Amino acid sequence: MKCEWVQQNIMLHVYDELADDARYELDQHVARCEACAAELAAAQQFRQTMATVTVVEPSPNLLTSSRMRLQEALETTQQGGFWTRLTFDPGIWLRQIRFSPALAAVLLLVGFGGGTAVTFRVTRGVDPIPGPSGVSSGIVPDLAAANVTGIRSITPDPGTNRVNIKYDTVKTEETAGLLSDVRIQQLLLFAAQNNTNSGVRVDSVDLLKQRMNDSRVREALVYALRYDNNPGVRLKALEGLGSYVKDDVRVRDAVLETLTNDANPGLRTEALRVLEPVRADASVRATLERLAAKDSNKFIRDQSRAQLAQLPELD
Amino acid sequence: MAGESLNRIDDTVLVREAQRGDRAAFEDLVRRYDQAVLRLAMRLTGSEHEAQDIYQEAFLKAYRNVGSFRFECSFYTWIYRIVTNLCLDHLRRKQVRKEDAGVVVNADGEEFSVIDQTADDRPNANPERDLLRRELGSQIGRALEKLTPRERMVFELKHYHGLKLRTVGEMLNTTEETAKNTLFRATQKLRGALSGVRGDARGDLRGGDAARRGQAS
Numbered sequence: 001m002k003c004e005w006v007q008q009n010i011m012l013h014v015y016d017e018l019a020d021d022a023r024y025e026l027d028q029h030v031a032r033c034e035a036c037a038a039e040l041a042a043a044q045q046f047r048q049t050m051a052t053v054t055v056v057e058p059s060p061n062l063l064t065s066s067r068m069r070l071q072e073a074l075e076t077t078q079q080g081g082f083w084t085r086l087t088f089d090p091g092i093w094l095r096q097i098r099f100s101p102a103l104a105a106v107l108l109l110v111g112f113g114g115g116t117a118v119t120f121r122v123t124r125g126v127d128p129i130p131g132p133s134g135v136s137s138g139i140v141p142d143l144a145a146a147n148v149t150g151i152r153s154i155t156p157d158p159g160t161n162r163v164n165i166k167y168d169t170v171k172t173e174e175t176a177g178l179l180s181d182v183r184i185q186q187l188l189l190f191a192a193q194n195n196t197n198s199g200v201r202v203d204s205v206d207l208l209k210q211r212m213n214d215s216r217v218r219e220a221l222v223y224a225l226r227y228d229n230n231p232g233v234r235l236k237a238l239e240g241l242g243s244y245v246k247d248d249v250r251v252r253d254a255v256l257e258t259l260t261n262d263a264n265p266g267l268r269t270e271a272l273r274v275l276e277p278v279r280a281d282a283s284v285r286a287t288l289e290r291l292a293a294k295d296s297n298k299f300i301r302d303q304s305r306a307q308l309a310q311l312p313e314l315d
Numbered sequence: 316m317a318g319e320s321l322n323r324i325d326d327t328v329l330v331r332e333a334q335r336g337d338r339a340a341f342e343d344l345v346r347r348y349d350q351a352v353l354r355l356a357m358r359l360t361g362s363e364h365e366a367q368d369i370y371q372e373a374f375l376k377a378y379r380n381v382g383s384f385r386f387e388c389s390f391y392t393w394i395y396r397i398v399t400n401l402c403l404d405h406l407r408r409k410q411v412r413k414e415d416a417g418v419v420v421n422a423d424g425e426e427f428s429v430i431d432q433t434a435d436d437r438p439n440a441n442p443e444r445d446l447l448r449r450e451l452g453s454q455i456g457r458a459l460e461k462l463t464p465r466e467r468m469v470f471e472l473k474h475y476h477g478l479k480l481r482t483v484g485e486m487l488n489t490t491e492e493t494a495k496n497t498l499f500r501a502t503q504k505l506r507g508a509l510s511g512v513r514g515d516a517r518g519d520l521r522g523g524d525a526a527r528r529g530q531a532s
Contacts, residue, residue, distance in 0.1 A: 017498075046505070046509070049509065050455060063350060066349065067346075261331075
């Protein structure tokens with residue numbers, strides 16, 4: 001280990017930010033290098049000097065008055081959701097344009113370019129032409145460019161691992177391909193998150209379960225488990241995510257949330273089963289203890305107690 | 316560890332309720348973090364009044380945007396990210412104005428030193444040592460003022476708020492490695508700026524500490 005490396009990392013050592021192996025090596029080096037030992041002493045002295053200034057805690061009066069002021073302001077503040085932020089507000093846009101000629105020019109160019117591109121597409125007829133039966137051979141343009149507005153139906157072919165997807169643009173179209181096909185995956189992900197038909201969402205989540213090693217798929221299923229209002233879709237998502245509770249902390253958190261909050265007792269029971277392999281994990285254990293003590297559902301209470309009983313006692 | 320996980324889950328529940336428009340749930344979230352937010356804002360602005368403004372702006376911003384919170388990080392990181400951004404803006408403006416260092420203006424408009432606020436209730440406290448301590452405190456204040464806003468933020472979050480650099484990186488939308496480099500630069504600058512500090516000031520304070528340890532044993 002070189003002195004240069006030690007001197008660059010000595011402050012991280014003092015602030016307890018070095019990995020264990022690096023810390024060990026640094027300690028070993030300092031024990032036999034006088035110059036680095038002096039540097040370490042100086043760095044520790046620096047930290048001690050800076051600690052002369054302590055952090056002033058806000059006074060209770062200040063905290064109370066801040067809270068009261070915030071409460072008053074919250075009375076008159078509206079929450080803005082994701083869509084609200086994207087809502088077109090002509091006033092704001094006009095102000096922006098008035099003060100920013102560059103932005104106005106960019107908007108004009110984008111509008112002009114967009115219009116030209118659309119006209120070009122319409123006149124050239126870029127969209128794939130369906131075959132004689134109205135089924136294209138898996139060539140779906142990029143979803144955004146294809147203006148997909150919804151998925152009408154998903155039909156898996158059990159023998160061949162192929163999937164038939166009927167989707168709407170301005171008119172309903174159909175495509176077919178293997179699950180490994182990126183475009184098929186895009187359509188399935190789209191269906192899992194955006195479709196109004198819950199049957200289609202169930203079908204898409206069910207198929208996506210076969211591609212769980214893809215992080216986008218896991219993300220879509222976590223989203224479905226958290227936010228889908230159909231218990232069937234949530235159950236399919238939970239089935240798919242089950243094998244990842246060990247390795248993916250976001251999956252574990254989502255399943256814990258389902259166990260704690262889902263309105264459907266069946267789903268909560270399934271979540272309890274899915275979490276069995278990780279019941280010794282601190283977050284799972286703590287949730288089980290809470291549920292065993294005060295959950296309103298007797299079955300969940302009993303099951304949580306049963307799972308806790310199988311865990312070793314903590315000192 | 317279990318407590319942290321539980322907190323994370325409870326936060327998630329509260330955030331989801333707040334997203335459904337439950338103001339009481341949002342106020343619960345505020346009460347969990349507002350003391351830390353106010354403390355950080357006070358350290359960085361040096362003014363109770365401005366800290367209160369940052370507190371107000373941060374939580375209103377969080378309330379307006381909680382609907383678009385996608386659970387990609389913890390609520391704690393998210394609210395700190397909002398606060399640190401507001402504080403960075405403040406520090407940048409302040410750097411232009413070059414205001415007084417280490418002087419806090421309270422809500423009544425009275426000025427006092429940040430260092431003076433820390434009551435010296437140690438058993439062997441004496442006026443001479445107190446004076447040295449105040450002198451050292453103002454030198455530290457001036458040294459901190461010389462850092463760039465980002466260096467100051469990383470140093471404050473690490474040294475005075477005890478956060479891990481990984482968390483600091485997340486809050487500042489950067490990597491842990493960048494946070495480490497920034498901390499290194501900040502400490503180098505501070506050590507340089509404080510190299511001329513009178514040894515007796517530090518020595519006396521250390522002596523006091525040693526004496527205190529002696530008394531305790």
